[in-house]
Amino acid sequence: MITMKDIVxxxxxxxxKKSKEVVMPPSEEEVKTLKKMLEFLKNSQDDELCEKYKLRPGVGLAAPQLGITKRMIAVHFEDFNGKKYSxxxxxxxxxxxxxxxxxLAAGEGCLSVDRPIEGYVPRYARITVKATDIEGNEIKLRLKDYAAIVMQHEIDHLNxxxxxxxxxxxxxxxxxxxxxxIE
Incomplete structure (x- = not known):
């Protein structure tokens, strides 16, 4: 289980660093790591687990935040209209x-940044992302507003x-x- 001590x-x-592409199909180890990253986000949004393991709530996590310079990200959140992304x-x-x-009117935060940083972070309002999911399927996601911002934040980590x-x-x-x- 990933905890805050694992996050650089x-x-x-x-x-x-600019992260390296993951060669497809991914190794068992890479799939396991990505599943653990997603599990961390889910755990971090559970008040009980958050308190028990002293987690900071997060909506996204990129492999470089674990010291792994590979192009892997996990996101788990609900947008302001109640649509779930995982x-x-x-x-x-x-x-x-x-x-x-x-x-984001309230600004952005990051699990790798332990200090508050104020200011607006301008990003694209709408993006289309191509990726390979955990099951090995090629997917295309059309995202806007909050979802687009979260995805861009994580992809930035890969660069x-x-x-x-x-x-x-x-x-x-x-x-x-x-x-x-975006309020």
Whole structure:
């Protein structure tokens, strides 16, 4: 079981490296790791388990956050309209995106960042992602708003990008003219 002690923090070199593609089909070990990542997210959203194992609630986890520089991510969350998303993905890739941008009004956080960082993180409002799921199926996901933001945050980890790299240094609460707030 993955716990907070397994998650690397800011400053760890894996968080700034570009991750390697996972060769298909994935190894048993890679599938096991991805399943554990998804399990961590589910556990982190269970109040009882959160308290028992001192977990921080999370909606996404990328392999580099475990010090593994492979293109693997897990997401488990419900968007603001109650739609559920739960995926373990190998080699996720954004194949198209909107011109329009969006950002979370409350800002973003990260399991690898132990300090609050204020500011807007502009991202694409809509994206299409291609990936291979845990069962080995090629899938295409069309995501918008919160779901698109979560997915972009995790894919950024695979490219060595942290969420705060997107925040305007001179004016952290600057909203680009083509961006809308997601409340």
């Amino acid at each position: 923090r800011e400053g760890h070199p894996a968080l700034r 995926y373990g993905l190998f080699n996720p890739k954004i194949i198209s995106h909107s011109v329009e941008q969006a950002y 060595g990008v942290m969420f705060y790299d997107h925040i305007n240094e001179d004016n952290p609460f600057h909203a680009p003219s083509n961006a809308r707030a």
